[in-house]
Amino acid sequence: MVDFQTEDQDGMCNILQVRWTISPRTAPQPWIACSGCGCLKPFRSSGKIRLNANGKRLDAWLVYKCVDCDKTWNRALFERKVVHDISPYTLEALQHSDPHWVRAREFDLDGLKRKVRRVDEISDVFIRKRITREARDWTILEIEIVAELSTSLRLDRLLSSGLAISRSRLQALSKGGQLKAEPDRNNFLRHRLQDGMRIALDLSEISDRQAIGRAAAD
Template identity: 70%
Template sequence: MCNILRVRWTISPQTAPQPWIACSTCGSFKPFRSSGKVRLNANGRKLDAWLIYKCMDCGKTWNRTLFERRNLRDLDPDTLEALQHSHPEWVRVQEFDLDGLKRKAKRIDEPPDAIISKERMSETSGWTVLEIEMVTELSVNLRLDRLLAAELAISRSRLQTLHERGSLRAYPGHNGFLRNRAKDGTRIILDLSDASDRHAIGSAATNPERS
């Protein structure tokens, strides 16, 4: 008999990263928020693209370069259409491009708000081991220990104790994985065979979507 309760958590961050940029109107560095709009400039067969941000205090715009002098034939039709119409799904990927933002700003605020959607992947009544698969396509500012504590309704100190006892593991992982961000593809393995509240933890792990 299988003794593993398998669940999948899909983590969807809600607020995009906010770079701090020198605002000429405010006269100091201020956080900027994406407007969700793309600006394009065509010069013959070459195209420039920017994502428009706005100062969160005064509304002044900042054009974040996405690319410059890109040949139109190098853009696939779907990307070109997304640029022309500021498709929300495509823009959202750009908004969460931390590597790109770090090339433009030294400070980036990453709000930790996210929606966690939970799906039971296996059905078993006599489970003793909980396996959680993390799915996230975008960068999310959530430490694993805080995420697990909040979503399983157990303390971070207990998580640390379980880890020290070898009852909490991560794949891929290392000794300090609880302090890392939740990443796509991470699997958390919790051996709860000795836990009196095992069923309560399992119920929390499989509860439907919550923020």
Template identity: 55%
Template sequence: MCDTLRVRWTVTPKAAPQPWISCSGCGGMRAFQSSDKIRLNANGRKLDAWLIYKCLTCDKTWNRPLFERKNVRDIDPAILEALQSNDPEWIRAESFNLDALRRKSQRIDEFPEFDILREVLRETAGWTRLEIELVAPLPARIRLDRLLASELKLSRTRLRTLRENGLLRTNPDRADILRRGISTGIDVMIDLAAIADRELSWGPLATGSPR
């Protein structure tokens, strides 16, 4: 639409989940943190791979299995290269593998703090409508209403009022979407035609540009 300011928000958690594991050094359940390092063990054409974690209390290590006794030819070449080079981006993504962590731990601490990168995709003079395209490359433990409230300096009550009045819409359009966690593919559309100073008040918050 020609009257739209469209931005992309890429939301990335600051801290990876921390599983609680029985620590042989402490003698009880403790939180472990990814060391961002991979351990590999080759036995002929078979390969074992682990992501190394450390106890936050005593630094005792725990090796979280990625796979065991897997034939090298059955491993995706890109993954094999990432493992052999300790690729930091691949390791960070794997440290957010909640399904794998849940198979090894009954308790996992997740953290709501995040970084956000704002990009302007389209801006027209005199825009009256704000569109926000969300990208979450890693699982982010933050609800949509809390994200919008914190970044647009609004109360969650104001957000609900905007939605009830048809001024805030989402795609997908779910009744409970504001209370759900964010994910890639969510679009938020806000009609700001009635806000006279929208370019000065809403624009900088949406784009990250200085006032």
């Protein structure tokens, strides 16, 4: 973990630890030549799987729709795959357009980029916050990031929203050595958040420490 002093002079723990689970609200949107609009348009997932059986082989597509005219684009997930090579769980998910299974495909950014040149990533997310450890007179705030799916959201925007403080103030805390991250990298605040990141803020000399702590946990 980042190297702030985590005990006070009496040897008591001085940490407030929280876990933020990050869930993107909107899936990436590929840009497709839309026959209805006559130009390139962003398409959104319909959440529906289309299947076609050909003997013992199966084709599967995820259906997308133009955001303006609802023309469809079928994104191939696989083609001519032997049914016996598909796990029962996957086959069940395909047949019922299982929302959880489909959602994982919607956020397969690498797979999308193999199909189209342009993909818009939407950075709006939902944050579930939970306290995992709390000292009575804490001065160090530690945040564990759990990112369920890929997102383009930058760390400074996430922290600004989740802690209700400005990005300029975050930059000042970082420059002053009061905000650190693991893994560390240059200008880490300007990079995308990553699953497993840990953020630590030394708020021992910050007057609104309690307000920041409440925002981090609520």
